[in-house]
Amino acid sequence: MAEPPLTRVTLLARIRDGRDADAWREFVHLYGPVVYRFARNRGLQDADAADLMQDVLRSVARNAHRMEYDPKRGTFRGWLYTVTRNKIYNFLTAQRNRPRGTGDADAQERLDATPARDDETGPDTEWEKEYQRRISARAMERVRHEFQPSTWAAFWETAVEGKPAGEVGARLKMSAGAVYVAKSRVLARLRDEVRKLMDAEEN
Amino acid sequence: MPAETTHPHTECPPTADLDRLVRGRLAEARSAVLTDHVGNCRACQARLDALVDGGDLPVHLRDSQKDIPPRDSAYYKALAAAEEELRVTKPLLNGNPLQDENDPLADVRLEFLQPSDHPEHLGKLGQFRVLRVVGQGGMGIVLHAYDPQLQRDVAIKVIDPKLANNEVARQRFCREARAAASVTHDNLVAVHQVDEDEASGLPYLVMQLVNGESLEQRLRRVGKLSPLEVARIGMQAAAGLSAAHAGGLIHRDIKPGNILLESPVDRVKLTDFGLARAAEDVKLTRTGFVAGSPLYMSPEQARGDEVDHRADLFSLGSVLYEAASGSPAFDAKTPLAVLRRVADETPPLLHTIIPDIPEWLSDIVAKLLAKNPDDRFQNAAEVAELFATELARVHALSPLDVPAEVCPGSRSRSGTLRPRQHICWKKIALRALPWLGGAVLGSLGTWLIWTPTPITVEKLVEVPIAIPTATLEQGSPPRAILRGDSGAVWGLAFIPKTDLIVLGHEDGTIKIWDLKQQAPYRTLGRMGGSVWSADVSADGHYLVSPCDDSRVTVWNLDTFEVELSFPQPTSTKAAVFSPDGRSLATGDRNSTVRVWDIAAQIPVSLSGHRGTVHALAYSPDGTRLASAGSDGTAKVWNLTDTSAKPLNLDQHKGSVYGVAFSSDGTRIATAGWDGTARVWNANRGTQLQIFRAADRDAWSVSFGNGGKWLACAAQDAVRVWDLETGKEIFIYRGDGAFHTVRFANDGTTLAAGGRDGTVRVWDLR
Numbered sequence: 019m020a021e022p023p024l025t026r027v028t029l030l031a032r033i034r035d036g037r038d039a040d041a042w043r044e045f046v047h048l049y050g051p052v053v054y055r056f057a058r059n060r061g062l063q064d065a066d067a068a069d070l071m072q073d074v075l076r077s078v079a080r081n082a083h084r085m086e087y088d089p090k091r092g093t094f095r096g097w098l099y100t101v102t103r104n105k106i107y108n109f110l111t112a113q114r115n116r117p118r119g120t121g122d123a124d125a126q127e128r129l130d131a132t133p134a135r136d137d138e139t140g141p142d143t144e145w146e147k148e149y150q151r152r153i154s155a156r157a158m159e160r161v162r163h164e165f166q167p168s169t170w171a172a173f174w175e176t177a178v179e180g181k182p183a184g185e186v187g188a189r190l191k192m193s194a195g196a197v198y199v200a201k202s203r204v205l206a207r208l209r210d211e212v213r214k215l216m217d218a219e220e221n
Numbered sequence: 222m223p224a225e226t227t228h229p230h231t232e233c234p235p236t237a238d239l240d241r242l243v244r245g246r247l248a249e250a251r252s253a254v255l256t257d258h259v260g261n262c263r264a265c266q267a268r269l270d271a272l273v274d275g276g277d278l279p280v281h282l283r284d285s286q287k288d289i290p291p292r293d294s295a296y297y298k299a300l301a302a303a304e305e306e307l308r309v310t311k312p313l314l315n316g317n318p319l320q321d322e323n324d325p326l327a328d329v330r331l332e333f334l335q336p337s338d339h340p341e342h343l344g345k346l347g348q349f350r351v352l353r354v355v356g357q358g359g360m361g362i363v364l365h366a367y368d369p370q371l372q373r374d375v376a377i378k379v380i381d382p383k384l385a386n387n388e389v390a391r392q393r394f395c396r397e398a399r400a401a402a403s404v405t406h407d408n409l410v411a412v413h414q415v416d417e418d419e420a421s422g423l424p425y426l427v428m429q430l431v432n433g434e435s436l437e438q439r440l441r442r443v444g445k446l447s448p449l450e451v452a453r454i455g456m457q458a459a460a461g462l463s464a465a466h467a468g469g470l471i472h473r474d475i476k477p478g479n480i481l482l483e484s485p486v487d488r489v490k491l492t493d494f495g496l497a498r499a500a501e502d503v504k505l506t507r508t509g510f511v512a513g514s515p516l517y518m519s520p521e522q523a524r525g526d527e528v529d530h531r532a533d534l535f536s537l538g539s540v541l542y543e544a545a546s547g548s549p550a551f552d553a554k555t556p557l558a559v560l561r562r563v564a565d566e567t568p569p570l571l572h573t574i575i576p577d578i579p580e581w582l583s584d585i586v587a588k589l590l591a592k593n594p595d596d597r598f599q600n601a602a603e604v605a606e607l608f609a610t611e612l613a614r615v616h617a618l619s620p621l622d623v624p625a626e627v628c629p630g631s632r633s634r635s636g637t638l639r640p641r642q643h644i645c646w647k648k649i650a651l652r653a654l655p656w657l658g659g660a661v662l663g664s665l666g667t668w669l670i671w672t673p674t675p676i677t678v679e680k681l682v683e684v685p686i687a688i689p690t691a692t693l694e695q696g697s698p699p700r701a702i703l704r705g706d707s708g709a710v711w712g713l714a715f716i717p718k719t720d721l722i723v724l725g726h727e728d729g730t731i732k733i734w735d736l737k738q739q740a741p742y743r744t745l746g747r748m749g750g751s752v753w754s755a756d757v758s759a760d761g762h763y764l765v766s767p768c769d770d771s772r773v774t775v776w777n778l779d780t781f782e783v784e785l786s787f788p789q790p791t792s793t794k795a796a797v798f799s800p801d802g803r804s805l806a807t808g809d810r811n812s813t814v815r816v817w818d819i820a821a822q823i824p825v826s827l828s829g830h831r832g833t834v835h836a837l838a839y840s841p842d843g844t845r846l847a848s849a850g851s852d853g854t855a856k857v858w859n860l861t862d863t864s865a866k867p868l869n870l871d872q873h874k875g876s877v878y879g880v881a882f883s884s885d886g887t888r889i890a891t892a893g894w895d896g897t898a899r900v901w902n903a904n905r906g907t908q909l910q911i912f913r914a915a916d917r918d919a920w921s922v923s924f925g926n927g928g929k930w931l932a933c934a935a936q937d938a939v940r941v942w943d944l945e946t947g948k949e950i951f952i953y954r955g956d957g958a959f960h961t962v963r964f965a966n967d968g969t970t971l972a973a974g975g976r977d978g979t980v981r982v983w984d985l986r
């Protein structure tokens with residue numbers, strides 16, 4: 019069984035600690051949107067998806083301390099995917115069978131506390147895509163202020179919007195070379211930040 | 222010209238150099254050469270792309286900007302609720318007025334503190350005993366500490382030890398802190414001292430500890446504020462800004478978290494002046510979790526341009542917009558998008574999205590939010606004054622709310638308040654137009670809730686009797702001296718047919734003393750603010766006490782329990798029972814007198830005063846009610862026809878603080894800011910007599926000896942005049958002001974209470 023490296027405090031470990039408000043906030047802002055958008059894509063209405071998101075986050079809050087610290091049993095986001103998927107399933111089932119009860123809450127709690135094995139219930143591609151989008155956006159939120167507005171604009175317009183470097187440079191009064199360098203710098207920084215976020219998330 | 226068609230003039234650099242170029246680790250000259258080369262070399266452009274290998278990142282980024290939930294989506298609320306829910310499980314983060322919500326306490330390190338011999342203290346910093354960590358914000362840690370020398374609680378901001386080695390950060394911190402310390406104003410958190418801890422070498426600033434919550438916490442709790450509340454906060458914040466700007470300070474980070482609302486009257490206190498800039502300068506990225514959306518930034522800040530004091534006005538506009546509407550003016554999913562909106566978009570006018578917002582408020586906020594600083598108000602004083610004028614126009618202004626800065630030149634150069642500062646308020650009031658609508662009474666629903674709420678009732682508390690100290694007192698020695706320890710005595714009432722007297726204190730306690738024993742008899746309870754007056758019903762069974770926290774409480778004096786307790790819309794200064802005990806009159810800081818039928822619990826509002834209603838008195842037959850107001854008038858209301866105009870007694874200069882009816886109902890006495898006590902014909906409103914009571918404020922009056930005597934409590938003395946001869950028959954000088962005076966029902970026992978927390982009782986012959 020792999021020992022978690024002591025020097026790297028993962029997001030999960032920090033959440034489990036229960037006193038790290040920073041970790042909670044990061045968790046909410048990183049995963050809340052993923053859960054919401056995933057739920058919307060699965061056909062839930064705005065209000066229902068928002069409720070479900072809150073429910074999932076709450077569930078994590080309650081169960082984080084019970085989570086096994088065993089990376090072999092699955093990743094954090096794999097576990098989260100399972101929780102989310104189960105709750106969506108329950109929601110849709112309850113909708114179909116309105117008169118029936120909502121099921122055994124305790125059993126649901128137990129299920130929530132069990133990390134999924136990736137080989138059994140690996141996060142599906144849609145979940146993974148939402149996660150990648152979100153983590154990219156989060157990285158952007160975190161590094162954006164490190165760059166001059168023109169550097170950022172050069173990156174955004176070339177890399178994200180796909181405009182030619184020459185055209186962007188002309189507008190921003192930058193040489194084409196400066197635009198390329200700006201784009202590379204920002205992208206490299208973002209890439210590192212995404213890696214850092216993913217590292218913090220993985221066990 | 223497209224890069225593809227040109228040819229490089231220099232040789233392609235090795236990959237290691239390209240790598241250093243991307244990481245910004247090349248000397249400037251080399252960097253310039255390589256940048257130039259890359260611009261012209263397709264091969265190196267491709268090498269750069271391969272080196273960086275962002276993969277699908279740009280695609281993810283693009284997709285992440287799509288499908289952003291619409292503004293009215295339940296998503297935002299749920300996200301905020303989730304965050305809040307998780308937050309409240311963290312006990313360290315609760316209820317801290319100075320806490321920067323955005324910053325965690327998780328990794329606060331306190332190694333720099335010296336050990337304390339007191340087990341409950343965290344340690345010592347200089348002379349200060351550190352009690353707890355309040356928060357971590359900007360570039361420092363905020364501590365709650367106790368100053369044993371001045372015997373007061375303070376907040377201490379210590380530079381983050383992680384930044385202490387950063388010379389730039391350090392210098393900035395000290396410079397900005399000293400600048401902040403040089404400006405004092407009622408609406409700024411006072412910075413007492415800037416110092417450096419000898420042991421650790423850490424600079425720190427000692428500030429006033431503010432009890433209350435930040436506007437951010439308030440908005441999180443209540444969503445949005447009423448238009449008048451927004452205007453009041455806008456007025457006080459602008460006044461604070463005006464003082465700071467006059468001292469050469471620009472805040473640069475006005476946001477709800479930096480606007481503190483001090484309990485119990487929500488006085489605005491701005492904090493963290495200049496520290497935003499210090500933090501910005503050292504590129505303090507912290508862990509980056511909340512690098513934060515620049516929601517309140519001005520367009521010039523968003524562009525990175527130079528800013529002046531008008532940037533703070535824009536930020537104030539953003540804050541007020543959010544406070545009034547419940548959502549930020551420039552909200553967006555990402556900081557980048559926020560910046561774009563700040564720079565390019567004009568939010569819809571407030572009154573178009575929220576119908577009950579008056580146009581004037583909407584207009585002021587819109588002007589604050591002008592993109593071009595030249596189109597905004599040009600100084601904060603102008604904004605404060607405009608808010609004050611508009612508030613006065615809708616009769617929602619209490620002079621106590623009016624910051625001195627509203628009136629140009631109203632402060633002495635040293636920054637201390639001049640003692641006589643009334644005229645400015647009147648200037649504003651006189652400019653005001655007649656009241657137009659029902660905005661002030663819009664909160665009817667809230668004051669109809671008359672559910673008794675639990676109040677901590679202390680049972681028979683021992684009050685230590687202070688040892689008499691040498692004073693400058695002179696005059697007839699009192700028969701009894703009741704030395705309390707609860708701060709100034711604001712209210713006082715005899716309980717008929719007993720030897721008991723009820724006192725309302727500054728610290729919110731209501732105490733009953735036994736006059737014979739000269740000992741405390743009982744503490745009724747402790748309220749959330751000064752207890753401004755005390756009145757006992759004619760039958761002696763009930764006490765009513767209004768409190769600065771806006772609550773009016775009726776106590777049962779047989780059981781000493783709360784009989785009724787209800788909130789008023791604002792701080793309430795006066796409450797009296799009608800002679801038959803069936804109704805109750807209240808006067809608040811929002812100009813309003815209300816007469817409550819106790820059984821029906823429905824108030825009749827009497828509008829006419831402007832500003833605080835300081836005191837009330839019923840005529841002995843209960844058909845009329847006299848009120849004393851800070852607008853310089855006393856009014857006599859006909860309660861049998863409340864639509865009739867009140868009789869105006871308007872000879873006082875400045876506030877009228879005290880009012881009393883003679884026992885035969887023919888005369889009214891008043892006392893006021895101008896230091897006079899006056900006697901009036903209660904039916905015609907003509908002034909009959911005038912007495913000089915003090916050089917400064919005269920606070921309270923009471924008729925005695927069947928209407929033959931008049932007692933007056935004033936700044937320097939208690940005096941009694943014989944009204945038939947006009948002669949002074951009694952004087953007692955204290956070394957502090959007397960705020961309240963009353964004759965007992967016998968007409969000869971006189972009690973006076975005041976600033977020193979002591980009540981003195983005399984038997985006059």
